[in-house]
Amino acid sequence: xxxxxxxxxxxxxxxxxxxxxxxxxxxxxxxxxxxxxxxxxxxxxxxxxxxxxxxxxxxxxxxxxxxxxxxxxxxxxxxxxxxxxxxxxxxxxxxxxxxxxxxxxxxxxxxxxx
Amino acid sequence: xxxxxxxxxxxxxxxxxxxxxxxxxxxxxxxxxxxxxxxxxxxxxxxxxxxxxxxxxxxxxxxxxxxxxxxxxxxxxxxxxxxxxxxxxxxxxxxxxxxxxxxxxxxxxxxx
Numbered sequence: 055x056x057x058x059x060x061x062x063x064x065x066x067x068x069x070x071x072x073x074x075x076x077x078x079x080x081x082x083x084x085x086x087x088x089x090x091x092x093x094x095x096x097x098x099x100x101x102x103x104x105x106x107x108x109x110x111x112x113x114x115x116x117x118x119x120x121x122x123x124x125x126x127x128x129x130x131x132x133x134x135x136x137x138x139x140x141x142x143x144x145x146x147x148x149x150x151x152x153x154x155x156x157x158x159x160x161x162x163x164x165x166x167x168x
Numbered sequence: 169x170x171x172x173x174x175x176x177x178x179x180x181x182x183x184x185x186x187x188x189x190x191x192x193x194x195x196x197x198x199x200x201x202x203x204x205x206x207x208x209x210x211x212x213x214x215x216x217x218x219x220x221x222x223x224x225x226x227x228x229x230x231x232x233x234x235x236x237x238x239x240x241x242x243x244x245x246x247x248x249x250x251x252x253x254x255x256x257x258x259x260x261x262x263x264x265x266x267x268x269x270x271x272x273x274x275x276x277x278x279x280x
Contacts, residue, residue, distance in 0.1 A: 058211070085266060096170075097212070097257065097270040110267055144211055150266065156202065157268065159211030 057081050060145045060160035067135060068168050074131045075163045077145030085109075086128035087146040087157060088120060097144065103128055104150055132165075140167045171195045172260050174271035182279055187245040189274050191258030194239060198260040202268070203232060203243045206255045215256075216243070248278045 058079045067073055079086065087110075088100040102110035103122040117133045132139060142164050146157040173192045181187045191201075199220045204212035218225040218232045218241070225232050231244045245252055258271040 095255075095272050097259075099267055099269075102266060104266075110265075112267075146211070148266065156214035156217065158214070159204075161209065161211045 058145055058147055058158050058160040060143075060163050062163060063161065064164050064166075066166045066168065069135055069137060071135050072131070072133045073135060073165070074129055075143055075145075075165075076127070076129045077160060078127050079145075079147040079158070080126065081147055081149075081158060083147035083149050083158070084125050085148050085150050086122065086125070087148075088128065088130050089144040089146060089159075091142040091144060091162070093141070101128075101130075135165075135167050137167050140165055170272075171198075172258055172269050172271040174256075174258055174274045176274050177272075178275040178277070180277045180279060181248050183250060184247045187243075187248045187252065187276055187278070189243040189245075189256050189258075189276065191241050191243075191271055192239060193241075193260055195260070195262065195269075196239075197263045198269075199263040200261040201232070201234060201241050202259045202261070203230075204257040204259060204270075205252075206257060206273070212257055245276075248276075250278050250280060252276060253278045 060077045085104045087102045100114045101120045106122045119131045122128045142162045144162045145160040148155045148157040202217040203215040205215045206212045216230045234241045255273040257273045259268040
């Protein structure tokens with residue numbers, strides 16, 4: 055009964071490869087997000103989708119391409135991986151609304167670039 | 169240009185005592201503030217929030233205080249329990265957006 059699930063949990067790959075991370079939520083939320091937690095532990099938003107439409111894109115390199123096939127899924131594809139892409143990537147979801155709706159996070163995908 | 173700062177990377181508190189975690193911000197356009205708790209190898213979990221029009225919000229052992237003039241908020245946990253040992257993130261929402269800006273977290277350790 056996991057609310058927000060991401061796969062894989064760990065991803066180790068070589069520089070230059072292309073990889074994808076998948077995210078699914080079963081909370082019925084209409085907004086999903088990708089965050090990156092870097093080595094300094096800051097959680098920074100990368101993208102946000104609302105009902106399959108991109109609403110936030112935080113100057114992320116275009117090697118990163120999110121895809122939302124439906125409002126319960128938001129996948130992240132990364133091309134030509136670089137050493138600086140090593141981080142923990144968190145998916146999150148929330149219900150859109152006037153008041154701040156808490157975001158629910160997955161357990162993260164730890165990406166290591168060799 | 170960190171807009172949300174948690175200046176204490178770690179805090180150690182005796183079980184049963186009060187834990188006070190602090191957070192400072194710079195952007196006056198933040199309209200909502202949230203605290204998240206994170207255990208190792210898990211995602212952040214929402215704990216408590218406060219609207220910018222309030223100065224206090226309480227939920228059980230957790231109370232968040234907001235001082236808008238000082239651009240400062242704090243999370244009080246009383247009494248502290250061993251299960252409270254985790255990393256606590258302060259986050260703020262920009263008015264009109266669903267984007268959250270996070271601090272870098274404070275690791276809280278509750279000692280028996």
